[in-house]
Amino acid sequence: MSAVLLQQIILGLREGSLFALVALGLVIVHKTTGVVNFAYGHMGMFAAYITFTFYTLLGLNLYLAVAIGITFAVFLGILTEKFLLRPIRHLSHSAMLIITLGMLMILEGMALLIWKQDFKQLPNLITGIPYRINLGNSFLIITRQDVLIFVVTTAIVFGTFFYLKYTKLGLAVRMVSQNEEASHLMGVKVGRVYGFAWGLGTGLSALAAILAAPKEQVQPNMMLNLQVQGLTAAVLGGFDSLPGAIVGGILLGIIEQLVAKYISVELKTALALMVIIILLLVKPEGLLGKSSKRRV
Template identity: 30%
Template sequence: MQQLLNTALGGLTLGMVYAAFALALVLIWRSTRIVNFAQAPMAMVTTFVALVVVDAGHSYWLAFAAALVSGLLLGAVVERLVVRPVEGGPEINAVILTLGLFIVLHALAAVVFGNRYRSFPAPFGVRGLEVGGTTIALTGFGVFTVLAVLVTMGLLLALFRYTDVGLRMRASAFNPEVARLLGVRVGRMLTLGWALASLVGSLAGLLIAGGSLVHPAYMDSVVVYGFVAAVLGGLDSPIGAVVGGLLLGVALSFVSGYVGSQLVALAALVILMLVLTLRPGGLFAQAAARRV
């Protein structure tokens, strides 16, 4: 029974990590209609920025803020200098650019920060909590991860549903020509979308790195699992991203704990194939309007 509980709690924390990254993918999709495959190395770079601040003797929270700010700026710069020149063309061009950026950022990070493994601090304990004299597989940092992802989801929902800025971002993504005719500054909205998505990605990188080892490739596997979580919940739904991350994290935790860790990647592929076959729009996809 304790093993079952610990496996489920481990999956909860892992799922929230996937959900954080899925939220970044959902945000960039809703605001620009592009899947950013460079999200992971962008988050990795900002995590190393935080590590530089920590190594300089400053507090974790100052490093946390520095990573988020650098993520915001990096997203805006990438949109302006890399993505903006191909806007208006086939969407596949931007996707290919993000794949190229994935490679470039990896190489630059290896040159600037090195390839060795480095320890990243955590603001809260990374030992299991004591409940009734029993240690469970939920740490203080795990609780912080859950709360951070839920707060981020709530803020994104409020942004897209209740603010004019969110409406302008969605209009710029779905139909930029009409949005321009209505007075929306599409370029600024796309830059803002990339910047906010990069900020959320930086948060995901910090949550993944907390209390563990980091190196330039430490987030590569998260690209796959975060993408599966986003597709599972629906690329248009922040709630779907969180639910998809939770379902995926718990499922993969049980596969690892009861079947074998070597089958985790295969299980994620099977889940992705099932979702694309049975419900391509994701679990939280809205029904398409019928045309008469």
């Protein structure tokens, strides 16, 4: 394999990890509660602002500020589900969709109102000399933050899988995602499972936002691209499949890098989306989707 190609793949892995993280949260929420959360990225953005406030304005320890930001997002997710979405669950999915769209606008407006227009900074969570990988006669630089993103994503992915597979709450999440009514009849408190999914999902969005912040800056639209790419990754993977979201995210990251390198940087997102359209034409249920699966 040529060094240049390998380099692109490594860069793609880094980008793809973030896409996967965003996609994972979107899929968990959709699979469990049936809602595609349009405000997903913005909820993470808001959490990044909270982290910025505690770290820069109040001078708190960075990791403590990050923990506060993520905790804030977890509660934002739980409360949004409980007070905005659950009361209208009986109406329709599109009604809930509109609510999340409203949330998106409100969060964006509030961020502008509170923190004004100028971009804010959040530092890398880990600093130090970047790693240098020698590839024949060229070399590749990877920052420690990039490695951190990859490691954190991997840890979260495996953590989530094991949690869903081997714990009682995990079983409840899988039950609710497959048949809500039967879950009621087995004694599951379905509302709590919704809350859990929203809390977990929104927490992941916050984590993605904070990890992406050093590159994207903290600003109202910082998560716009990640939300689109995360959504795309989720669709690519079949939308209801957690492994699909991961594979979709990584794949999308690599495709984008390859397009950027060999075709055109400006076209990387557009062409990546083209590839996905073609892929979905050939395999409409997504890479790891289950074609027969429908929410009841």
